Amino acid sequence: MKYGYKTVWVPVLFLTLGITLSQLNLSWLSAKHAAAIPARYINGTNPALSFRQDTLLFKGQRYTGYVFTLFANNDTAAILGYTNGLQEGISRLWYPNKQKREERLYIAGKKEGIHKGWWPNGKLQFMFEVSHDENTGYFKTWHPDGKPERIFHYQNGKEQGSQKMWWPDGRIRANYVIKDGEKFGMLGQKICINKDVN
Known part of the structure; x- marks a missing residue:
């Protein structure tokens, strides 16, 4: 047969x-x-x-x-x-x-390669690279309408290099660089001010 x-x-x-x-x-x-x-x-x-x-x-x-x-x-x-x-x-x-x-993609139970996800409307939701279960290379996410939400870069599972985030309306939410473990630029965080301190 x-x-x-x-x-x-x-x-x-x-x-x-x-x-x-x-x-x-x-x-x-x-x-x-x-x-x-x-x-x-x-x-x-x-x-x-x-x-x-x-x-x-x-x-x-x-x-x-x-x-x-x-x-x-x-x-x-x-x-x-x-x-x-x-x-x-x-x-x-x-x-x-x-x-x-x-x-x-999984190899012996560990994430590997390019991972992709889509919104119910068929537009990309996320795409990122993984090696030995750690993020490496780019990590991209999109809002449901297809506009970019985040473009991060990783090395050995840690953020490294240029990192950018956008609000759903397209305005920049964060834009910073990580070099030697330190962040430089607009982090998109609120600054806390203690009004009681002169």
């Missing part, structure tokens, strides 16, 4: 869940992660699933496969991959309107 159960099972599962193959778009899944996570799917409401700290167990054993959750109308809410009980590969979440909500 040319096709094994894995080849047929994945499309049938997602079509049953109301996701077409064009909506699924598996191009984001690297060969490393596709090979690491077998095509085994369990509903997140299954009582045999449990967590011990950050480790997912199925019937008391570390789980390897995918966990999916559904909205009340049986549309897919989330698909999360696990290897040996730890999150692995791309995790995807959706809104009830079938709009993508989040895409995050």
